[in-house]
Amino acid sequence: MTPTFSELAVGQDIGSRSIDVTRTDLVKYAGASGDFNPIHWNEAFATGVGLPGVIAHGMFTMGSAVQLVTDWAGDPAAVVDFQTRFTKPVPVADTTGTPDAGAVIEISGAVGALDVEAGTARVDLTVLSAGQKVLMKAQAVVRLA
C-alpha cells in the first residue's frame, strides 16, 4: 500500500526492521561499491589503526537503512534527498562458518516534517547497533503523489 501525501501526519510511524550483518556482507558491499578500504575486511589492519576490529562501511549502514523508506514509499525513485552523519562505527564480529550475525542494525522511521508545497515528506530514521545510535540526522525526503 503506497502512502498518500494528504493522509500523512508528522510523527507517524513508518515501521521498523532489523538487518543482520556478517563479514561476508561487508566483502559483498566492498565489491559492489568499489570501496576496498581494509578496515572493512581485515582484522589486523583495522586493529592496527586503532579500531576495535573490522567495522561496517558507513555507506553500507546508510544504504541498507534507507530500504525501510524505499519499501514504504513504493518506488526507490521517490527518495529525492537522503543524508546522514556517521557518528559511531559498527563493529562486525567474525562469525564466519556459523549462522550468527556479526552485528545487527535496528532501523525505525517516522515522518519528521511535511512540505505541502513540494509534496514531500521528510522521514527521520533512528539507526542503532548494539544499543548505540550509529547514524545521526538520518533524513530521507520522499516525494509522494
Next chain:
Amino acid sequence: MTINPDLQGRSYPAAEVYDVGREKIREFARAVKATHPAHFDVEAAAALGHSDVVAPPTFAIIVAQRADAQLIEDPDSGIDFSRVVHADQRFIHHRPIVAGDRLVAELHVDGVRAMGGGAMITTRSEIFALTSGDANDPREAVATATSSILVRGEGQ
C-alpha cells in the same frame, strides 16, 4: 603531512564516463539488502514509469567516490587515505539513476577546516548523464552528492 589549505575552492573536471549496467544495479541492490523489484526487474521498473531498472538511493556513491579519489590521490592534497573517516554524506537526486545511464562527475572542494592535527574536508560531486555520445555536452543533471571526510591527525 598536513592538509593543503589551498584545496578549498578547487575543482576537478569530469573525467571518465561511468556506464550504469543492469547487473551492477542488481549487485549493488543486493549488497545493501534492497529487495524492491524495481532494482531487479525491468517490467517492475517500467510499471513505475522508469525506462530500466532503478538504482538504490545511495548508488551514486560509486561515482562520487571515484571523483573523490582524484582529490585523495592528488599528491598535492596531503591526504593520507588510511587516516580518512567518513563523517557525513548527502545525496540530492534530480532524477533517478537507471541502467543505461552514462554518468560523469565534476568534483568541487567546498570546505577545508583544520580540526586538531587533522582536517574536515567537504566535497561535492555534481553528477550528470550524457545525453549524446559526446562526453562534453549536452548533459542532464542527475544527482548532487556531498561528502565530508575527517582526515585524522597524528594521535587522533
